[in-house]
Amino acid sequence: MAHPKRKISKTRRDKRRTHDSLTPMNLTTCSVTGEIHRSHRAYESDGNIYYNGKLFSEGKKA
Secondary structure (H helix, E strand, O other), X not given: OOOOOOOOOHXXXXXXXXXXXXXXXXXXXXXXXXXXXXXXXXXXXXXXXXXXXXXXXXXXXX
């Protein structure tokens, strides 16, 4: 099996891992429905789908 010829230093290893961290999701509150949702995403509230504070699609009525 292949193995490294030289030891990778801690500094080099850590430089490679600088982009591996996770960032928290951007959450906003809708001014129309009051729902908390991800920014720039469509979201569902009471069977209706909203995007950008506007009704995008009505849900099925039972």
